Amino acid sequence: xxxxxxxxxxxxxxxxxxxxxxxxxxxxxxxxxxxxxxxxxxxxxxxxxxxxxxxxxxxxxxxxxxxxxxxxxxxxxxxxxxxxxxxxxxxxxxxxxxxxxxxxxxxxxxxxxxxxxxxxxxxxxxxxxxxxxxxxxxxxxxxxxxxxxxxxxxxxxxxxxxxxxxxxxxxxxxxxxxxxxxxxxxxxxxxxxxxxxxxxxxxxxxxxxxxxxxxxxxxxxxxxxxxxxxxxxxxxxxxxxxxxxxxxxxxxxxxxxxxxxxxxxxxxxxxxxxxxxxxxxxxxxxxxxxxxxxxxxxxxxxxxxxxxxxxxxxxxxxxxxxxxxxxxxxxxxxxxxxxxxxxxxxxxxxxxxxxxxxxxxxxxxxxxxxxxxxxxxxxxxxxxxxxxxxxxxxxxxxxxxxxxxxxxxxxxxxxxxxxxxxxxxxxxxxxxxxxxxxxxxxxxxxxxxxxxxxxxxxxxxxxxxxxxxxxx
Numbered sequence: 001x002x003x004x005x006x007x008x009x010x011x012x013x014x015x016x017x018x019x020x021x022x023x024x025x026x027x028x029x030x031x032x033x034x035x036x037x038x039x040x041x042x043x044x045x046x047x048x049x050x051x052x053x054x055x056x057x058x059x060x061x062x063x064x065x066x067x068x069x070x071x072x073x074x075x076x077x078x079x080x081x082x083x084x085x086x087x088x089x090x091x092x093x094x095x096x097x098x099x100x101x102x103x104x105x106x107x108x109x110x111x112x113x114x115x116x117x118x119x120x121x122x123x124x125x126x127x128x129x130x131x132x133x134x135x136x137x138x139x140x141x142x143x144x145x146x147x148x149x150x151x152x153x154x155x156x157x158x159x160x161x162x163x164x165x166x167x168x169x170x171x172x173x174x175x176x177x178x179x180x181x182x183x184x185x186x187x188x189x190x191x192x193x194x195x196x197x198x199x200x201x202x203x204x205x206x207x208x209x210x211x212x213x214x215x216x217x218x219x220x221x222x223x224x225x226x227x228x229x230x231x232x233x234x235x236x237x238x239x240x241x242x243x244x245x246x247x248x249x250x251x252x253x254x255x256x257x258x259x260x261x262x263x264x265x266x267x268x269x270x271x272x273x274x275x276x277x278x279x280x281x282x283x284x285x286x287x288x289x290x291x292x293x294x295x296x297x298x299x300x301x302x303x304x305x306x307x308x309x310x311x312x313x314x315x316x317x318x319x320x321x322x323x324x325x326x327x328x329x330x331x332x333x334x335x336x337x338x339x340x341x342x343x344x345x346x347x348x349x350x351x352x353x354x355x356x357x358x359x360x361x362x363x364x365x366x367x368x369x370x371x372x373x374x375x376x377x378x379x380x381x382x383x384x385x386x387x388x389x390x391x392x393x394x395x396x397x398x399x400x401x402x403x404x405x406x407x408x409x410x411x412x413x414x415x416x417x418x419x420x421x422x423x424x425x426x427x428x429x430x431x432x433x434x435x436x437x438x439x440x441x442x443x444x445x446x447x448x449x450x451x452x453x454x455x456x457x458x459x460x461x462x463x464x465x466x467x468x469x470x471x472x
Contacts, residue, residue: 005409012416014367017423018263021273025101027275028108032437033431036299037105039441043300046286046293053329057285060297062201065208067277067298068199070154070365071305072212073358074332075167077268077351078314081334083329084323084390087261089233090240092314094262095269099306102272103299107431109426111295112136113278114286115436115452120375124197125468127282128369129275129422130376136429142421146275147373151388154276155370157411159392160399162359162366167400169332173352182400185360186393193367193389197283211357212309218350219312222342226319233318269310270302270437274415275422277301279369290450292440347381432460433464 029036047060058066083091109129116135117127129151134143163185167178192203200236241262243255271277277298286293314336317323320338329337332351339347367389374380374388426433435457443450452462454469 002409005413008018008413009416011407012413013264017416017419018260018267020420021105021267022098022101022263022425024273024427025098025105027427028104028430028433029101030106031434032107034104034436035107036100036303039296043296043303046288046296047300048287055285056123057283058120058198058201059205060294062205062286063280063294064202064301064351066197066280066303067210067301068208068304068365069204069282069361070276070369071269071301072208072309073162073362074355075265076305076358077264077313077355078331078427079166079269080310081317081332081338082330083261083265084300084314084317084331085325085334087258088240089237089314090242090255090258090316091262091265091384092237092311092318093241093441094259095266095306095314097308098263098266098359099270099272099302099310102266102270102306103302105300105426106270106272106277107292107295107299108420108430109273109275109278109295110281110298111291111433111436112426112429113282114284114291115432115460116292117282117468118375118469120380121338125283125285126372126380128279128372128376129425130373131282132429133421133425134376136432137425142425146418146421149414149421150275150279150373151370153411153415153418154366154392155373155388156395157414159363159366160395160402162362163396163399163410164402166331166356166359167394169352169355173348177431178401179397182397185363185400188360189363189367189396190389190393190471192364193387193392195281196385197368201283201369203364204361207357208361211354211361212304215354215463216308216312219316222316222319223446228353229319233315236318237314265310266306270297270306272302273423273426274419276366276369279372281364282372283368288450289438290443290452292436292450295436313441363392363396422440 047064080095083095087094111127112132113127115311116132117125118131120126130143130147133146134140166185167181170176170181171178192200241255241258243258267273281294281298284294284297317334317338320341320343322329322337323336332355336348336351340353341347343350370388370392371380371385374384439448439452439456452469454464454466
């Protein structure tokens with residue numbers, strides 16, 4: 001099994017997804033007229049709580065915070081450090097580039113998820129890639145395969161990995177035994193996820209802005225206290241990115257090492273094109289009442305995750321002088337060393353607490369995606385949800401004290417298959433994305449509040465829920 005899993009990961013992550021995710025991002029960037037740059041301010045305009053009486057969904061802001069809860073995890077701390085260690089300062093530049101094109105992908109997949117959403121038995125919105133694959137492409141078998149992969153990777157295994165990161169951090173910083181950390185995290189997670197997606201959204205809209213703001217404020221403080229060094233660091237990042245200054249990062253691979261590690265970290269962190277965030281984008285009540293509005297919200301999520309939070313980690317490491325080639329100090333250790341250089345021994349505790357918040361919110365965010373998948377598979381009833389929630393909590397406890405390397409590789413393969421299915425689907429549905437986008441901005445130009453009119457999309461008759469979009 002290890003050999004098979006290793007082969008699949010080599011194919012998915014060495015070839016298909018690294019190039020596929022980039023290519024799809026570039027394709028949508030060009031096809032949609034550089035939408036993430038030209039219409040950047042639209043991402044903030046649509047980020048407001050819905051003022052409608054539609055209580056079937058969560059607010060756009062809540063949808064953003066839940067997606068950030070999942071996106072912003074230990075990879076933003078340890079993963080960035082690994083990318084810098086292997087690829088040098090230039091890896092940061094390529095993170096930026098992949099995030100810029102990824103914003104167009106995130107917009108596209110989330111707009112589609114909004115368009116094809118349904119209401120579950122309790123009258124709540126549910127949706128995601130499985131739904132637009134099944135209804136938009138007429139391939140329910142592919143939607144089912146996608147859903148199973150999503151549950152295995154995001155619902156179960158990745159939550160064990162996040163719990164493992166929390167347990168390591170708490171034991172290292174405070175000496176708390178891993179098993180008790182696992183039990184405590186499972187208890188906290190249970191309080192949240194047994195309340196369903198609306199409860200997750202209420203928690204996320206409070207915790208996620210707090211944790212992101214605290215981390216970014218620390219980065220700003222580091223920038224202010226090292227203001228004279230900042231121009232040099234920016235120059236080093238750019239020079240290293242193009243192989244002009246390999247020695248600056250001590251990297252022998254030059255441009256290829258910087259590009260490969262920066263691209264990988266950017267793709268893994270912001271999840272654009274993976275098919276994960278669209279699951280919560282579909283749950284939102286859009287404001288304005290048009291699928292494109294939620295596409296913009298999730299594009300902003302990619303910006304915050306990579307351009308802001310990953311960059312914060314990178315800059316704090318580069319300004320600390322702790323990035324030493326071939327030292328063996330990488331991952332969480334490197335990030336902690338950087339913080340220790342900036343604020344003394346308190347740095348170890350700061351990173352441990354940051355890991356707790358980043359990983360805990362990832363657990364509840366990941367679960368919300370799995371709930372959508374259960375709905376698609378027809379087992380999103382009370383019994384199915386209870387079994388899923390208990391399984392998540394057991395994985396949290398297990399992951400806290402067990403090595404998760406092998407099972408993590410299996411989840412990587414599962415996510416690789418899931419992302420491949422999603423990329424093919426959004427490419428096949430790109431014509432719909434283009435029409436939605438043109439419709440949205442034509443209405444903006446006419447001075448109207450963009451509203452989806454199902455009658456303008458006769459090709460979608462019988463494929464989308466007419467009751468949901470009847471307001472148009």
